[in-house]
Amino acid sequence: MGALAVAELASLLILARLLSPNEFGLYSAALIVIKFSAIFQGLGITPAIVQRPVLEERHLRAGFTLSCLLGLVVSALVWAMAPAIAGLLRLADLAPVVRAICFVFLFQGASMVALAAAQRALRFRWLALVDACAFATGYVVAGPVLAWLGFGIWALVGALLIQQFIRMVVLLAGQPHPMRPLLERSAIFELLYFGSGFTIARVCNYLATQADRLVVGRWLGADALGLYGLSSQLMTTPAVIVGQVLDRVLFPTMALVQEQPARLARAYRSAVAGCALIVLPASMVVAIVAPELVKVTLGRGWEGVVAPLQILAFSMLFRTSYKLSDSVSRATGTVYARAWRQAVFTIGVLVGSLMGQFWGIEGVAFGVGAAFGINFFLMAQLSLRVTGMTWGDFFMAHLPGLALAGVVGTGVWALVEWLHEFHLSALPLLIDTALLASAGGLLLCWILPSLFLGRDGLSLLRLLAAVAPAWPRMRKATD
Template sequence: MTIKGRAVAAVRWTSFATAGRVLLQTLQIFVLARLLTQHDFGLMAMVLTVTAFVQLFADLGVSSVIIHSRTISDDALTTLYWLNVAIGAVLAGIVAAASPALASFLGDSRAALPLALSGLSFLFLALGQQIKVLAEKRLEFRTIAIVELCSAAISTLAAIILAWNGAGVYALVAAILLLSGCNSLFYWLFARSNDWNLRAYFHFADARPYLGSGMYLLGASLANTAAVQIDILIVGRLLGSTMLGIYSVPRELCLKVMMATNPIITRVGTPLLAEVQHDKGRIRNVYLTTLAMTSAINFPIYGFIAAFRQDVALIALGPRWGNAADLLGMFALWGMFRSLGNPVGSLLYGTGKSKVALIQSLTVAVTLAITAAIAAHWGAMGVAVGITIFYAVFAIALWAGVIRPITGAGFVEYNLQWLRPLLATAAAAGVGLFVALPITDHFIRIVAGGIAGGLIYLGSSWFLNRRWVLSMMALVGRRKAEA
């Protein structure tokens, strides 16, 4: 099968899994927002701030190196696996021992036990991480899709049952542990291949050549995680756990959209870029296609959330979250511009630019930290506005520092990939709001505005972004994929 055919098949299965996960995650947020307190969500946001950083050390950046490497020996893979498992176990122990001090630093001692328990996810993830990476390298996204969807279903169901029975924040902790544990178990059961057989073998020299590049990628991942979590840390420290709960839930809702939709393209884009990494023309085409696709998928979703923020907040989160509606709208704009940076990760990792990835990630993390710290003087909304403005500027500046040197893409060519869906989204949001204007029922407003806006978006895209429309038709089998 050609690269194009393999990519379309991979995207198809990734889309299936993503759609299922989005539905499950949305259901979980809808239900738990009514069963748990804002303080529970604030505590969990603090826990995730720590675990997001520590989790990266369980992999040492080796996953991207494995995908990038054309060949890697069985001995090296075995050594890397046992090394990752050992590190995962050590990290789980460190987090458990340090949880009281970490909770005190975060500003709420009640986060200690949830944090200690969540640390077990590092070990669970390490047990199956390499199996998943090798499956991704083979573009076996059908198996990956089934595994992830089944794990998400078990995790969501358990979280809802526990929250219903009064487990509080521990319902969220259980969801994390079950998701990581089930993923690893199912990867071992269904995603293993004969290209690598695990055995009792460990020789550090076999892994050393891959750890050098891995360290750069680990540094880049740490900086990326800092960029994602720094505003959570600042809001929690300066404004308290309850305000953090009000801030983090709409933020998480918008972040989940991006994290669910972008991998449809970027997870496939990374191994594809690795295959064409020595052909600058093909790198440019794959990257620009990835950017255009992610923009065309994310922008209308975020535009809808921003336009109907009051209705979405009340229906999705419940009456208690009405004070978070404007934050939800601002985070929708934040997510729109932030999503433009995700394809850059595929570009840098797929082409082996680990040093560039580290420099770019550190620059973003430091600048965001300064921005969030200053903006916190104007409260939670100030932080949301500040980081949104940052990412809007960053989306344009990214071209000069990273995109042009690697791909050779021109400024106009680069920006047109996201300006086209932005214009179509603006037209769709305007029409959707106009149609919903005389309607008072929140649910009917969303349905009527969504249908009207969706039709306008598709119609506008046919004239402004036809390549995306044709790609979607190929994805669902209504049109043959282009060569």
């Protein structure tokens, strides 16, 4: 997931140099519609097949038949409703884009059971390879070529369709299953009984992750959505990677000590401290060099990304650290307490976006950052209740990260201001800044570990050193 997120971001940065914010905005708006419709396309058939204790041939045949029919129905509905959707979002050019992209429902419907069968067979490495190859074919090869040839937004549409088509073909060829049509009532009911609950959960998750983009597209237009979408992507990718790495290490550790509150609290506090040590200095650096970062990665025409990127950078800790609390929740089984917090978070993103849109995409970025902050504290409260930690311990765990961010941020700011006097171009400035921030941060931690690492940071380093030899086995166990 982390590697794919990096590849996706890299390909979008390449395409950003060939396409305009308006074209990216229309594509993002179309994906909002497609992703929402996709929730109802399969009605949870894939997880239902994976979850069933006893899976018979009739389940596979009924699931394949139903998923193909649902793909056809949803595709037809989205095609017919495309003009109305474009009118609702106030994006006149959106209808043909949505109609073209809706063919992905046919591809996904045909490959849904093959995907479930591969997951049930624990072929995760193969699935990751399939996703990587399909993505590379669509977005690394086809997309940039089509954009270079002048196809505009249709380069993005073509990249998505090619990716999904290749993925469908490889899944069907590599994971064969019975495909003879069958519409048996009992088999369909057994699949949908579990899948319906899963669908409701996906709706909540969708609203939490897409509500801000929906608001931007509806009230601020395609250009603003293109700018906001890329600034959000630049911040989301690091959060995904850091959160995934920490979760791989911490979730199995916390699950083992869930009945020992003292050890669970110690593991959680070390994780919080480690997250703050990485994320807080990084967010400071990103906020300071955002103009140069945008100029180097996106090129001309994307200057509007700078301000929302700086605002979102300061919420990076909230985006990343709450995932640690999520690990505690899953490890201790407090999933229902987490559920209502997820609902509050979803409402917060929507309300924050609606209120913020009066001040443009900068206001939306601030509103979404505030929603992440509320979610951060709500999830922290749940973790503190489970582990027995106090709020004082929680805030103390962040102090080394805050100290490191303050010193590194001040040094980077002074360096950038000094280099500006020499009119240094963006790329050398970024290189100098990265070298100073990384070398300076490591040097500070080495000279004054008690101040810039703290006992929690040192404890986390010992934990990482202990699990490093067993990392391949742990990764396989947590895949």
